[in-house]
Amino acid sequence: MTAMMAYNRISRWSGALGVCAIVAIIRPAHADPRAVVELFTSQGCSSCPPADRIIGELAKDPSIIALSMPIDYWDYLGWKDTLADSRFSARQKAYSQMRGDREVYTPQVVVNGSAQVIGSDRASIERAMGDTEKLKGVMSVPVSMTLAEKQINISVAASSKGPAVAHGEVWICSISKAVPISIGRGENSGRQITYYNVVRNLLKVGDWNGSPGSWTVPLENVSREGVDAAVVYVQDGNRDRPGAMLGAAYSSLR
Numbered sequence: 001m002t003a004m005m006a007y008n009r010i011s012r013w014s015g016a017l018g019v020c021a022i023v024a025i026i027r028p029a030h031a032d033p034r035a036v037v038e039l040f041t042s043q044g045c046s047s048c049p050p051a052d053r054i055i056g057e058l059a060k061d062p063s064i065i066a067l068s069m070p071i072d073y074w075d076y077l078g079w080k081d082t083l084a085d086s087r088f089s090a091r092q093k094a095y096s097q098m099r100g101d102r103e104v105y106t107p108q109v110v111v112n113g114s115a116q117v118i119g120s121d122r123a124s125i126e127r128a129m130g131d132t133e134k135l136k137g138v139m140s141v142p143v144s145m146t147l148a149e150k151q152i153n154i155s156v157a158a159s160s161k162g163p164a165v166a167h168g169e170v171w172i173c174s175i176s177k178a179v180p181i182s183i184g185r186g187e188n189s190g191r192q193i194t195y196y197n198v199v200r201n202l203l204k205v206g207d208w209n210g211s212p213g214s215w216t217v218p219l220e221n222v223s224r225e226g227v228d229a230a231v232v233y234v235q236d237g238n239r240d241r242p243g244a245m246l247g248a249a250y251s252s253l254r
Helices: 049-058 086-099 122-132
Strands: 035-041 064-070 108-111 115-118 143-148 151-156 168-182 192-208 213-218 229-237 242-252
Touching: 035 049, 035 086, 035 122, 035 242, 049 064, 049 122, 049 192, 064 086, 064 229, 064 242, 086 108, 086 115, 086 242, 108 122, 115 122, 143 229, 143 242, 151 168, 151 229, 168 213, 168 242, 192 213, 192 229
Parallel strands: 035 064, 064 192
Antiparallel strands: 035 108, 108 115, 143 151, 151 213, 168 192, 168 229, 229 242
């Protein structure tokens, strides 16, 4: 499925549900992940379930941060996506504008902020991970998180590739690891589909200038009902002109 349309201005927001925590260490799933894989998907897209399953499979690999970003532009087809967020639709379009193409469709995967492939094509996703690893700065910045006293402490080191990478934005995502949805209408009517590593909240933490930096985020700004993990990523460019993924970390919150 493909579409080009007007998108609303993205707004920052955060969840409001706090969780009880004493002192704990959030242990990254992998110290140096090699890829961030973003799937733009929709409950109203009959072509998406195979891609949704692939994200679930990739999520089991500790060297890959696999994310589901449900879009809202197919809601008019008869089923309103219960996980969709207009910010993800805008993010998908921004990627397209940065690449200079008109490729906005579902299921679409963006690998390391740099390459797009059909989300149901596992072989193409694997190739894109290998190809983007060779690009300047991609996944070269070590990122870590710790949880203490109801706050998340984020640390971003200097790039392992030296001064070639000197700027980026730091974002934190609230994640629901697995969300089963029973779809009542539309192209997937009658099906129950599980969506993996669903982004439920997206919050800019700060700007990274190439030197080691640290930030603190109240846990209540990340947590909400159903959220059980978090992802921090450093990305070149900005929200409206997203570039290469420079580094990321994924961890459970429970």
